[in-house]
Amino acid sequence: MGASFATHVLFLLWFFAATFSLSLFKAESNISCIEKEKQALLIFKKGLSDPRNVLSSWSDQVDCCRWDRVHCNNKTGRVTALDLNGFQDHNKSLFSGVYGYEKRLGGEISPSLLELEFLNYLDLSYNNFNCTPIPSFLGSIGSLRYLDLSGANFSGLIPHQLGNLSSLRVLDLANNPNLYVDNLRWMSHFSSIQYLDLNSIDLHREVDWLQIMSKFSSLLELHLSFCQLDSLKPFLGFVNHTSLQVLDLSYNLFNHEIPNCFFNLSTSLVVLNLEYSLLKGKIPPSILNLHNLEYLLLLSNHLVGKIPESIGQLKYLKSLELWYNSLSGPIPSSIGNFSYLEELFLSNNQLSGTIPESLGLLSNLERLFIDKNLLTGTVGEGHFTELSKLKTLYLSNPLFFNVSSNWIPPFQLDFAYMSYCKVGPNFPTWLQTQKSLRVLQMSKSEISDKAPGWFWNWTSNIQVIDLSRNHIEGDISDAVLNSTVLNLNSNHFKGRMPQLSANVKELNIADNSFAGPISTFLCLKRNRMNKLIILDASFNLLSGELPDCWKDWQSLARLDLGSNSISGRIPYSMGSLVALQTLHLENNNISGGIPSSLQSCSQLELLDIGENHLQVTIPLWIGEMTSLMVLRLRSNGFHGHIPLQICQLSSLIVLDLANNSLSGTIPKCLNNLSALAKPDNGGSIHFGYLPYAYSMYVENLFLVPKKKQLEYFDNIKFVRLIDLSSNNLSESIPVEISVLFGLHFLNLSENHLTGAIPEKIGSMKELESIDLSRNHLSGEIPPSMSNLTFLSQLDLSYNSLSGRIPLSTQLQSFDALSYTGNPQLCGDPLPKTCTVEEEPSNRTPIGRTEDHSEKYSFYIGLGVGFAVGFWAICGVLFFKRTWRHAYFRFLDGIKDWVYVTTMVKVNWFLEKLRSCHLISERHR
Incomplete structure (x- = not known):
């Protein structure tokens, strides 16, 4: 701009x-x-x-x-x-x-x-004029040449009197989102206007806005962003602007193709901004008319087709932004003609083919974004020949990065995003030439080498390093890490956990082979001055007991030590982690109970202590963790009742207590779990804000929503689950559970539940999976279950259910295994058909069945006979033209015969009456 x-x-x-x-x-x-x-x-x-x-x-x-x-x-x-x-x-x-x-x-x-x-x-x-209207008398200050009311919190209709300011050079009313116009014809007197900014003003009522603006022959800049405009189509006889240099129509609602003649608007344009405007179709070739253009912003639209090869004729371009569209085909080789180009944004499209080597001729290029496309082939040293000014490189594509081991790049990068490029198998030695690098991302880059000795010293000045999902080896026990964010997830690092400087805020070393006592890392003197916010050391070989050094880690917000070999009890001192938002200790050998000190972790949103040996009761104070959204305690030895205090967790979206020894009843108060009582698209559910930049950490959680363990990442916020399976719960399923309208997954299987399935279970229309198998449920399957249109998993097997399976597209789509083990159940998809006695709604008194059967047979036969007779005649007449003509000639003959016969009889009868009348007159 x-x-x-x-x-x-x-x-x-x-x-x-x-x-x-x-x-x-x-x-x-x-x-x-x-x-x-x-x-x-x-x-x-x-x-x-x-x-x-x-x-x-x-x-x-x-x-x-x-x-x-x-x-x-x-x-x-x-x-x-x-x-x-x-x-x-x-x-x-x-x-x-x-x-x-x-x-x-x-x-x-x-x-x-x-x-x-x-x-x-x-x-x-x-300033703040508190949503008052713009005073109309301002239009009477006839000497005004500069009027700026932007961002001053005005509202209402823009007064037409402003049109009287015929000497105005600058009018700026932007950023008053409560302003609107009924028309723009009052602007017709702005003969000298040079700068007009109406950003964020509602202009949708004026359909001829483009025609009106075209009359401002002296206009240099026009800003109409966020104005709810819906058409770019110029009127007949459109007059070119000769002076317009800046046109900003971004964030509007055009929702159509760019008219080919639109680019005839002004050959003097230097800046054209149409980003986020719902534009469709291809980039018109007439864009070449804008031969003075320096900034072209078409990002975040719905543009398709190829980037025109001739686009290289716009030789003065400094910034080309086409990212976040659906453009396809190759990157045009003419792009090498942009000798002034500083920014090239082509990310998030469907571009394919190889990267043209002419890209390496852009000697002024500073920022290159071509990631997240379908580009393939090789990127070599020739692609960077003249890129001495390059500072930002976004290259993430399935490309083969082929440079020699002694290559010295011509650039000094600040940001290098090269994930998914095949940089390996050798560790890239050219990195050590980059002295100003701040962010390095080489995730999933097929590096299968040992990290060289120089690497950890070289990283000391880099803020963000992501080398995750490679096969990098090495023992970094003695390394001192200094980067703010360090992601080494899913590699082959081994030895003790590394040492940290006070600069490190995020450390992800999950899924490696780090070993040794966890206390060695947590209680190391050097690490006690840390400011770590995220620590993920899950899926390693860490052992020993959790120590009492937690007072030195009070910045921690996310802690994941799951899937290790940690033993002992959860120490009371973990309650000092007052900033903690998520805690994962699952799949270890932890015993004892949950310390009451965790009540102090008032921001805790996720607690996962599943797959351990906590053979105690669920503590009553758990209901005081009001921020808790995920509670996963499955596969421990928890016994006793489910505490009623759990119903106080109004933010809870995942309750997983499966595979324990819990007894008693399912709490009726589960209807108080208000986050489960309303459908939600996930927009209002998020884990806590992290107060630093560049974080790439994604929370994860293992759940069993449909009898299969799945790992959830960002999509945790969309899950709504209650799993109480494999316990010793008894009595009936509380009817109150039917008000949990947002619930997706319900598993109460392998308990001792009795009674009927709640009649209104069909009102839980978001349900995708129901498992009530291996209980002692009785009665009929509620007809309301046929309303569960999202249901993709159902298991009611091995209960004592009876009667007909309700007829619906959904319930009959499951196989017989979903209903097996219920001897009194009948109907599709079971092989057992239902007799009349098994259909309660059709039961009749004994001795009347045959009468009803004969009556029904009579009516059925009567209906079938009528249908067959009707279509036997009408069908033949419809398909046989000669029969149809003969039939209608016959009808015409019958009509004529009836008419003649009737008229003869009528005339005869009238003649008789006349004769009788004459005879009677004579007798008088």
Whole structure:
């Protein structure tokens, strides 16, 4: 957006020049301001609220030309400018600080400003006028050339009276999202406008906005971002802009292709921003008309097709942003013609083929983003020949990175993202030439080598290192790690856990072969000064007991020591981890109980102590962990009742107590688990915020939603699960469970539950899996279960259910194994058919069955006979034309015969009546 910035600079230079000359006037001139204008300004001040005393110098005893933020003409003393921008402190220069709205100017803008007859500059931007309308009288200050009301919290209809400001050069109303227009025709008098910014204003009511804007022949910059515009289609006879340099139409709702003639808008365009505007179709070839273009931003749309090979003709381009579209085909080789190009963004498309070697000719290129495409082939030294200015490289694709072992790159990178590139099998030695590198990502890069001795010293100045999912070997017991974020997950590192400097905040060494007592790492003197926030050492060979050194690790927010060989008890001192959000200790040899000190971990959202040997009762205080969203205690030796206090966990979305020795009943109060009582798309469920940049850590959790263990990562937030299977729970399933409308997975199998399945279970319409097998449930399957349209897993086997399986597309889609072991159950998909006696809704008194059967047979036969007779005649007439014609000729003949016969009879009868009437007249 360089041109936009340049234009702003020109306006500001003009203003600073005026300010500088006026400040000299304030210091040296004896010219005083006009008394009428001074009183007008004092009235204006009186109507304003001024919590920072910005206008403290505005005093009746001081000449108004010496007031802060007031500028006068150095010859006439007339007030020409009011600079009340809310971003500047009254003792400092422009844009020195940002304050909250509550500390900015507000109140009422007085019409006394109309007394300032020579006011040409008015800036009230970034103040707080508390959603009041823009005063219409501002349109009567005819001398105004600069009006900035941006970000000042105005609302309502923009007054048409502003159109009277025919001398305006700059109008900025941006960032007042509560403003709207009913039309833009009032702008027709803006014959001198050069800078127009209506960002965030609702313009959707004006369908001819493009036609109106085209009449501003002097316009240099037009900003209409976030304006709810829905059409780019130009009108017939569209007139080219000859001066427009910056056009920003980003974040709108166009939802159609870019019209081919749109790029005839202005051949002088330097910046074109159409990002995030729902644009479709291909990039039109007419884009080449914009031969002066320097910044082309089409990112985050729905563009398809190839990048035109001829795009290289836009030889002045400095930034080309096409990422986050659906563009396909190769990267055009003409891209090497962009001799001024500084930024190339092609990420997140469907580009294929090889990377053209002409890319290496872009001598001014600083940022290259071509990751997350379908690019293949080899990237060699020739692709980087002239890239001496390259600072950021996003290359993540299935590419073969083929450079010699003694290659010295021409660049010094700050950021290198090369995950999924085949960099290996040897460790890349060229990395040690990079002295300014801050981020290195080479995850899944097929490196199968030992990390060289120089590597750990070299990393000491790098903030982020990700070498996960490779096959890197080495013993780093004596290494001192210094990077802020270090991810060595899924490699072959061994030895003791490494030492840490105080700079390290995230350490992920999961799925390696680190061994030895965990206490050696946690209680090491050097590590006690740590500021670690995330530690994941799961899936290693760590042993020994958890020590009492936790007071030295109070920054920890995520701790995962799962799947090791850690033994002993959970120490009471773990309660000192007051910042802890997630705790994984699953799949170890931990015994004893859960210490009550964990109550102090009030931010704890995930607690996983599954697959251990905790043979105690579930503590009652667990209900006080009100932030808890995931509680996984499966496969331990927990006994006793499920405490009612669990029902207090209103944020809980996963409750996994399976495979323990719990007894008693399922708490009826489970309906108090409010996070499970409403459907949720996951948007409101997230694990805690981490207060540092570059974190790449993803929480994980093993669950058994459908009889198969699955590992969840980011999608944990979408899971809603209750698993109480394989315990000794008894009595009935509480009907209250039916109000958990957001539940996805319910497993109560292998218990001693009795009674009926809750009648309203079908109201839990989000259910994907139900397992009630191997209990003692009786009665019928509730008909409401046929409403469970998302159900993909069902097991009701080995109970005492009876009656017909309700008919539905869903329930009949499961195989017979889902219902086996219920001898009194019948109907599809079981081989046992239902007799009448087995259908309670159709039972009739003994002795009446045969009568009903005969009556039904009679009606069925009658219906079938009618249908057969009807279609036997109509079907033949429909398909046989000759029969149809003969039939209708027959009907016509019958009609004529009936007509003639009827008329003859009627005439005969009327003649008889007439004769009788004459005879009677004679007798009289």
